[in-house]
Amino acid sequence: MDDTPPVLHELETEIMEELWARDEATVHQVRDALNARTDKIRAYTTVMTVMTRLDGKGMLRRRRDGRTDVYSATIGRDAYLEARAEAEVGAIIDEYGDLALVHFARQMKRLDPDRRKELRKLSRGG
Secondary structure, X not given: OOOOOOOOOHHHHHHHHHHHOOOOEEHHHHHHHHHHOOOOOOOHHXXXXXXXXXXXXXXXXXXXXXXXXXXXXXXXXXXXXHHHHHHHHHHHHHHHOHHHXXXXXXXXXXXXXXXXXXXXXXXXXX
């Protein structure tokens, strides 16, 4: 997998959220969990296709257990969000340069002092 994980589309995100909540799951388990939360029923083949694509993108790992494929996430949710945020902010700065940084600084000034303190702590890695 590339250092930067791919942007996930809506169903990919739903599936990844389910896998992040479990150690591993089958297509049936993921489909059943998704369908239990929504009126929009997902077909087994739709979920299987998306999970196969996520495996191809390096987001899921597939292993065979008899005749069943069992999937697990290759990256944790927090690590995924961290990598995507870094990539998105980097892309904004690449496109808009110093103007983007000025706007980030203005946004920081508007934040509650306690939140700024927490963000400074996060930026130092702890």
